[in-house]
Amino acid sequence: MATDERQEALERHGLAEEQDGFVLYLRGYQAGMRTARALRDRGNEEAIQMLxxxxxxxxxxxxxxxxxxxxxxxxxxxxxx
Known part of the structure; x- marks a missing residue:
């Protein structure tokens, strides 16, 4: 994956990559919470606890x-x- 493609993938997931690791943007948080709700609806215990x-x-x-x-x-x- 080219650098541009990697950057586009980061943006799609609401992430940025910095020297110390990943940073989550609001858009990424919202997407993560949608996934967490879907996991909760399927009975995932960790998602249930986090939500x-x-x-x-x-x-x-x-x-x-x-x-x-x-x-x-x-x-x-x-x-x-």
Whole structure:
């Protein structure tokens, strides 16, 4: 995957890559929470616990970030990198 394609994939997942790791943008948080709700609806215990937390709890952002990083990584691997 070319650098431009990688950057586009990061943006699709609401992520940026910095020296210290990934940063999750609001768009990525929202996408992660949609995925978390779908997981909760399928009975995923971790998603159930995370969505039960207050919306201001930083663990929700961390969970959404993990979801989006995993989705980004899956896309990168499928693209042949």
């Amino acid at each position: 039960a937390l207050d919306a201001s709890d930083p663990l929700r952002w961390e969970y959404a970030s993990a979801i989006q990083i995993e989705a980004f990584s899956t896309e990168i691997h499928r693209s042949g990198i």
